[in-house]
Amino acid sequence: MRAVTFAQTSGSGRPLDDSELVALARDGDARAYEELVRRHQAVAFRVAMLIAGNAADAQDAAQEALVKAYYALDRFRLDAPFRPWLLRIVANEARNRRRSAGRREALELAVTAERSSGGAAPSPEETAVQHEREQVLLAALNRLNDADRLVIAHRYLLELSEVETAAALGLRTGTVKSRLSRALVRLRQELPATTLGGSDAAGVPA
């Protein structure tokens, strides 16, 4: 069970899907655009966070991108998925902000203190073990270079599709695939051999 889920269309029911909302927003229906923003603002903000490196710049970038997207809706192809299109604009804004600020530091990934509810509460020992594993994995991730870290974070931590990852990083889908597999190899090399998912996966408890 994912604690973080992003907006999904609810199928044949009443909620309109993205392209329908875009069509209405194009015609000046502000409520339709509001609905689109609400569906995608969480993922838009997180993409901006990963790229811009801090919350303040991420918020500025995401807002600027959402305004630009609104006035660019005429250029959106209704047969294409909306989210990759939006994320491309958001990511561009975030990159611009980072570049103009001359920042170099990357977003330091960390885990939240609170644990998602659901299922039986783990014992303190289990919690401690899992927490340690998470720390090891995040530390390894934070040691990767920007390109590797970003492709892994977009694909797995934001759970974007390859198409969406490609849009956010300004890459071709094929490049995302190859970069991702190389980044995973390097991440594995960063992990201690005994860690789950480390370079020696043998003997790992199921």
Add this chain to the structure above:
Amino acid sequence: MTGNGITELERELLDLAPRVDFAPTPDLYAAIAGRLGERQPARRRTAKPWWTARPLGAIAASVIAVLAVVLVVSPGAREAVASIFRGVPGIRVLIPEEKPEPTSSPATSPSGTTPSASAPSPSFTPAAAEPVIPGTSIALSGVAARVPFTPRVPAALGAPDRVYLEPRAARGTVTMVWQADAALPPAAGSVGAVLTQFAPTEGGDFGYWTKSAESGFHSSFRELEVNGGAGGWIEGGHRLDFRIPDSAGWTETATSRIAANTLIWVQDGITMRLETALPLEKALAIAATIR
């Protein structure tokens, strides 16, 4: 490196996803709402707000056999969607900005027969390329076991020349293809008829974009009843998108092509789509032999 190790690592990363500490998402819409009000998009029209959209099933029932919308989009026109027909589950017909043009199809009688329906749309030339059919080829005898419904064969067309199954869409989408012959003019390439069937779910969604801007085709859409079920008729070349959800649940367009005259309807809970170069009454006659 083993594929196993990668998979394990990927799973761990995905487990980590909900635990990563991103700053809480601010209310971005509230922050930009004022700026959206600064100016409206260039062209405003009296669009019906989406939250008041009426269930289209009811509309379908009330305008049976009446021409609902005739649309002709001039080349280069902005591709704004004026309305959306969803009377047939799993199919969306996006109807562009209306520009009524009573050219070659003047009067429309309430009975649903129009002069233009008696012949293939004159503006439509079948695509030279063979149509890309979603799925892979399968024997007709084997397909029923693979889908949650019984695929039907129109007696008027006889056994199909080829059958395709796309298992990812709507838990199984079946498409039957008949080659063109003397009685069946080509609709696309050497194909005379394409019949697609599926039990609609939220996954298997065809999209139709009836328009003419890029192709110079004129197309029209009307709602009508087919074999007692809700249906519609798209006459003339129009773009057909076939979408399937990817593993992440996001819908991606699998195929997109210009389609010929198309009858869509729902029959016994199965969504049917029959594409030919035939006029409406002949398409209806074929549909009537599906039992």
